[in-house]
Amino acid sequence: MARGEILGSLEHIILLALLRLKSRAYGMTVRREIEERTGRSISIGAVYATLERLETKGYVSSFTGEPTPERGGRAKRFFRLEPRGEEALRVSHDAIRKMTRGLRSRWGTV
């Protein structure tokens, strides 16, 4: 991650979802994890578009699983958080933590 580059909010959330889901991370589980935890309705297309951008940056990698009948014979594409992605997540999270320091009285939960 280039010095000073901060992840976009959706990139940040999707990397956190990969961290939580570990080996179960593919499009549908990532989408549902985000929707259930944040209440934010998100399209599967937006998830893939963001994951592909992150893959281009070298933050995540992907591999194809086995096709299953409930998917109409289509294969899953699993995603894995790479060390560069984890570092980007740490740097971005650190920046947000520093920027929110001292705002506890305003929001209560920070």
Next chain:
Amino acid sequence: MKSHSPPRLANWLLASLLPAKDRQEIMGDLAEEWSFHVQSSGFGRWWYWGQALRSIPPCVWNRVREGYWIRTFFVALGVYIGAGLVEAAADVALSGILTSESLLRTVLNLVIGLTTIAAGGYVAARLRRGADAAMSVIVFVVVTVLIAAQVGDAPLWYGLVFLIVGPLSSFAGGALFLRKAP
């Protein structure tokens, strides 16, 4: 009675418009979520349509950024020019038989034009996924410009039929290829 399969038109849109790289994964994920979580709920079809319509723009935009749609556009333009040459050759052949004022010639031109566009859509989809959709846009834009500029001596109804049915013909040609494709 509840339907057990996702909306077919939404699936057709996804198959036609999603870039090849994303298509299988996205359609597989939607099918899986449909079968496990959504089908039983009352708003399942609305949910599926919402996902389909909201999923296409970000994926297409990703491909635009990677230059995918620029190449797709040029494939569609090439096929469109090819279809135009075939249509022009047919018009030259008809001019030796029928006068330009003849209604029969206008109708035959229309049928030949729409058939060549449909065949072009088929070829475009075969050459590159999404090229049939790009060709539909090209047909729509070209016919709109020709009508607005009042080029040629064809009646207005001829232009309007081309404007509506022309883009659909390209889509239909592409759909025909998708049905045959494994």
